Amino acid sequence: MALPIDLLTQRLLVAMHAVLPESVQESDPQVRRSQDRRFGDYQANAFMGIGKQLAIPPRAVAQRVLDACNLADLVEAADVAGPGFINFTMLPSVIEVAIEGLAGDRRLGVRQSPPGRDKVLIDYSAPNVAKEMHVGHLRSTILGDALVRVHEALGHVVIRQNHIGDWGTPFGMLIEHLVEIGEETAVAKLTVGDLTSFYQEARRKFDSDSAFAERARLRVVSLQQGDAVTRRLWQLLYDASREYFTTVYTALDVKLTDDDIVPESSYNDELESTLSELREKGLASLSDGAWCAFPAGFVSRDGTPMALIVQKSDGGFGYQATDLAALRGRARRLHATQVLYVVGQPQSVHLEMVFAVAKAAGWLENTKPEHVAFGSVLGDDGRMFKTRDGGSVRLIDLIDEARARASVEIGSRTANLLPDARRDLSTMVGVGAIKYADLSSDRIKDYTFDWDRMLSSDGNTGPYLQYANARIRSIFRRAAERGVRPADRIAIGPGERDLALQLLDFGEAVLSVAATSQPHKLCTYLFELAQTFSRYYENVPVLNAVSEIAESRLALCGLTGRVLEEGLDLLGIRSPDAM
Helix, strand or coil: CCCHHHHHHHHHHHHHHHHCCHHHCCCCCCEEECCCHHHCCEEECCHHHHHHHHCCCHHHHHHHHHHHCCCCCCEEEEEEECCCEEEEEECHHHHHHHHHHHHCCCCCCCCCCCCCCCEEEEECCCCECCCCCEHHHHHHHHHHHHHHHHHHHCCCEEEEEECCECCCHHHHHHHHHHHHHCHHHHHHHHHCCCHHHHHHHHHHHHHHCHHHHHHHHHHHHHHHHCCHHHHHHHHHHHHHHHHHHHHHHHHHCCCCCHHHECCHHHHHHHHHHHHHHHHHCCCCEEECCEEEECCCCCECCCCCECCEEEECCCCCCCHHHHHHHHHHHHHHCCCCCEEEEECCHHHHHHHHHHHHHHHHCCCCCCCEEEEECCCCEECCCCCECECCCCCECEHHHHHHHHHHHHHHHCHHHCCCCCHHHHHHHHHHHHHHHHHHHHHCCCCCCCEECCHHHHCCCCCCCHHHHHHHHHHHHHHHHHHHHHCCCCCCCCCCCCCCHHHHHHHCCHHHHHHHHHHHCCCHHHHHHHHHHHHHHHHHHHHCCCCCCCHHHHHHHHHHHHHHHHHHHHHHHHCCCCCCCCC
């Protein structure tokens, strides 16, 4: 389908090729939707930069291109404005044809990449075995799930990986504690989801009992060396935790499954070869008995080179080595063209060092790793979000509270629903509210967890968007009662123009999320679409219009509902039929 933005871009490129020097002929004319409709529908912004590059006044460059551009069949007005923009007001017929194409496109204008070109691996969630998932895992899980959905929508081959922590020093402590309290008791505690107390008990013993601590250290060695008894006990911890993770992921309605788990332990057999390769290439050297990599450009506060420890002085391997082995395998074995690490901002230096070592080793010739960093979730006191007694907020408890609060919030509107339907609606609204509050924030920034704001039916919230879509479904139910059916074609009059143009931007909004790993761009788009629809429905009669116009406007409402529902689905948020 031909979008107005694409048609303008193509025509401008032809004109630029005809009248500008070869050095800038292929420049992107940067056609964007106008922020202020008083200045037209679209705006081309490239000519200020091109003018500077050519040492020609930008307005003169813009005018030269506009004069050479054949636009008679596309625009009803075009002019150079400001320091060198070109503003365009499209012909209604062009918008109408584009909307017809959008309505007939099951992908709603989301362009699909050529088959096999992009293979995107997304590393997200990453809880630890024998530990509760808490609010600290919320952002990674939700952001990662949204990025998975967006890249899948673009036709990329997507590999989900949940790099859970199931290896290393803490597991000697946990296994030894399991031995002391007995397998039956330990499994019972873990099965009911009491992972935190199990871990805390083991930690207290480790910190207070030197003999226990020594046995725990020996357990680590046994584990890494493949001792059968120790491995079996480790498997008990792993299996109980995996079942618990599945419970949380199901409640949070994300795509992660057991098949996506690629734990730290899976790289154990590759650690020696990873170190050997780095040594052969001169990228690892001994430092205080440990084998370390010193990537260029990383220095400590005292000016000394920063070390990435590949093998510790006692012969053990830590998470730095595991991350190196994982990236090597993702590039060489899985042939990922892009690897997205959805990991908190505090890990930025560590990941940058891993990427630098991998690049120096030659592993990244066809693979681009990216740290999709994010800020923290804060309480209303501006500090890390905690329970009232200062503990970590369990993720499963947060989900349960979201359901309960949503049930109260929408209670008066659900009195006629059966209990199961009311419970399902509360889950959709509550979980959707949590997800949207997170995703609508710029991921780099911290945000404050505020129940009242995120569950509000007004403003930029999940319930507001869910209600907008439910409102459209309600319109269709009333239309069916009156015998009004949506038309096959949508007429674009002055009242429809803003809504139609907003709908045509959906594909660009999805592309921008994939390009920047910023889901809040899609949230902003959907919020603006919902607002535009609300203004449209308040100012333009739909069902009360004459028959043919009512059918056309109903079709436009239906297209809006499809875009809202698809957009929410890309964010991992379900759309209720009624609210």
